Amino acid sequence: MIASLCLILLCQLAGEIIVRALAMPIPGPVFGMLLLFILLLLRDRATLLARGPLQGGGVENAAKGLLAHLSLMFIPAGVGVVQRLDLLAEHGAAIVAVLAISVVITLLATVGTFLVIGRLMARNERPS
Amino acid sequence: MNANPFALWVYLSQQPLLWLTVTLFVYATADALSLATGRHPLANPVFHSMWIIAAFLLLTGTSYTTYFSGAQFVHFLLGPATVALAIPLYENRRTVLAAIVPMLAALVVGCITAIVSVVLLAKAFGLPKTVTLSLAPKSVTAGVAMGISESLGADASLAAVAVVLTGIMGAIIVTPMMNRIGIRDYRARGFATGLASHGIGVARAFQVDPVAGVFAGIAMGLNALVTSLLVPLLITFLMR
Numbered sequence: 001m002i003a004s005l006c007l008i009l010l011c012q013l014a015g016e017i018i019v020r021a022l023a024m025p026i027p028g029p030v031f032g033m034l035l036l037f038i039l040l041l042l043r044d045r046a047t048l049l050a051r052g053p054l055q056g057g058g059v060e061n062a063a064k065g066l067l068a069h070l071s072l073m074f075i076p077a078g079v080g081v082v083q084r085l086d087l088l089a090e091h092g093a094a095i096v097a098v099l100a101i102s103v104v105i106t107l108l109a110t111v112g113t114f115l116v117i118g119r120l121m122a123r124n125e126r127p128s
Numbered sequence: 129m130n131a132n133p134f135a136l137w138v139y140l141s142q143q144p145l146l147w148l149t150v151t152l153f154v155y156a157t158a159d160a161l162s163l164a165t166g167r168h169p170l171a172n173p174v175f176h177s178m179w180i181i182a183a184f185l186l187l188t189g190t191s192y193t194t195y196f197s198g199a200q201f202v203h204f205l206l207g208p209a210t211v212a213l214a215i216p217l218y219e220n221r222r223t224v225l226a227a228i229v230p231m232l233a234a235l236v237v238g239c240i241t242a243i244v245s246v247v248l249l250a251k252a253f254g255l256p257k258t259v260t261l262s263l264a265p266k267s268v269t270a271g272v273a274m275g276i277s278e279s280l281g282a283d284a285s286l287a288a289v290a291v292v293l294t295g296i297m298g299a300i301i302v303t304p305m306m307n308r309i310g311i312r313d314y315r316a317r318g319f320a321t322g323l324a325s326h327g328i329g330v331a332r333a334f335q336v337d338p339v340a341g342v343f344a345g346i347a348m349g350l351n352a353l354v355t356s357l358l359v360p361l362l363i364t365f366l367m368r
Contacts, residue, residue, distance in 0.1 A: 005208070008208045008211050008212060009208060011211045011214075012207050012208060012210075012211045015211070025279065025356060025357060025360050026353065026356040026357060027210075027271065027272045027275035027276070027352070027356055028207070028275075029206075029207040029208075029210035029211050029271055029272065030210060030272055030352045030353050030356055032207075032210070032211040033210055033211050033212075033213050033214045033217075033349055033352075033353075034214070034353070035211075035214075036211055036212075036214035036215075037214040037217055037218055040214065040215075040218040041218070059215070060215050060219070062212075063211075063212035063213075063214070063215035064212075064215065066205060066208055066209045066212045067209060067212050067213070067215070067216070067330075067345065069205075070209055070327040070328075070330060070331055071155075071159075071173060071174050071327065071328055071331040072151075072152075072155050072202060073202055073203065073205050073206045073209060073270075073327070074174055074206075074270055074291070074292050074295060074327060074328055075151055075154075075155055075174060075177050075178060075181065075199070075202065076151065076195075076196060076199035076200065076202050076203035077203060077206075077270045077274075077285075077288035077289070077291065077292055078174060078177075078178040078288070078289065078292035078293075079178055079181045079182050079185070079192070079195060079199065080192060080196075080285045080288050080289050081178065081182055081289045081292075082182045082185050082186060082192050083192045083285055084283075084285065084286055084289055087259070087286065091255055091256075091259060094250075094253040094254070094255055095255065095259065095263070095290070095293075096293065097249075097253065098246060098249040098250050098253055098255070098263065099246065099263065099266060099290060099293050099294050099297060100297050100301075101245070101249055102242065102245040102246040102249055102266070102294075103267075103294055103297050103298045103301065103324050103325060104301060104305070105241060105245045106238055106241050106242040106245065106267060106320075106323065106324040107298065107301070107302060107305065107306075107320045107321070107324045108320075109237050109238055109241040110234045110237065110238030110241070110319060110320035110323050110324060110347075111234075111306070111311055111316045111317060111319070111320035113230070113233050113234040113237040113238065114230045114231065114233070114234035114313075114315070114316040114319055114320065115230075115311070115313060115316050117229060117230040117233040117234070118227070118230040118313070118316070121229055121230065
């Protein structure tokens with residue numbers, strides 16, 4: 001458990017260092033996610049890597065434990081609304097309307113693209 | 129026993145212990161209530177925890193800085209949780225690979241739609257420039273959105289609030305909307321949910337269907353990556 005958490009933190013730390021050193025426009029944890037993904041793929045090819053948290057589902061269990069409580073982690077940032085009450089009193093209705101319309105448009109565009117491209121692919125794969 | 133209960137409050141309200149306990153307690157209660165309603169979209173545990181804690185802070189005159197001294201331990205976990213998204217991506221790499229073309233197309237279209245729509249709408253509603261910039265990364269997980277908004281010179285705390293509001297609205301809207309328009313492909317539904325409304329959407333997708341949850345988690349991970357690359361680029365075009 002501790003070794004698995006340590007591996008996750010190490011990936012984040014390495015991501016943070018690489019992103020900052022190379023002045024890349026992506027956040028450290030995102031790069032850390034890529035690093036962990038590559039590490040898992042490499043483990044399947046090189047048995048040398050399959051030890052500690054990278055064997056017996058160690059890091060997998062720790063990651064699932066974290067992801068199971070993802071909703072909880074948004075609460076401290078969400079409560080930050082108390083700091084922005086002046087701004088919300090002035091623009092609150094517009095901000096909520098903008099976000100709501102945008103989220104509906106985004107959901108429709110994404111689900112629509114997925115289904116249309118999926119169907120086009122299925123049609124092309126069928127022998128004519 | 130302390131003679132003055134007010135002195136005890138003054139002591140406890142300055143300690144991380146109280147605010148960490150409040151965060152976990154309110155969330156555990158809101159989550160139990162959500163379960164009791166059969167995971168009704170309007171019983172969203174993040175939404176109810178957020179306004180209850182915010183109201184409690186306002187009533188007790190507690191500053192957000194004091195609250196955050198305790199809540200930061202929970203907030204910190206957003207980073208490791210973002211790294212942890214590598215696991216659903218890895219475990220479902222075959223399912224992902226099988227649907228890779230529709231997924232990548234949906235990722236690019238969805239990501240651009242999420243950014244462009246919010247910026248154009250914010251301009252149309254006449255919102256100030258800093259507010260507009262803070263809303264731009266609203267579809268990605270809070271840690272990433274705050275990083276992006278800082279690099280844009282926008283307001284990171286407003287960005288975090290926009291992210292949480294977007295997540296909550298997506299989680300509430302998605303099920304009734306998809307049911308009404310008759311979309312039954314849970315891969316597509318989940319993918320759209322994770323892309324449009326990040327972790328809060330992923331949690332909602334897992335409540336509805338396990339396949340939807342996996343695709344939502346993947347969409348969230350990929351969208352964090354693509355949005356962090358595209359926001360700076362699109363903003364320079366849109367804010368001219």
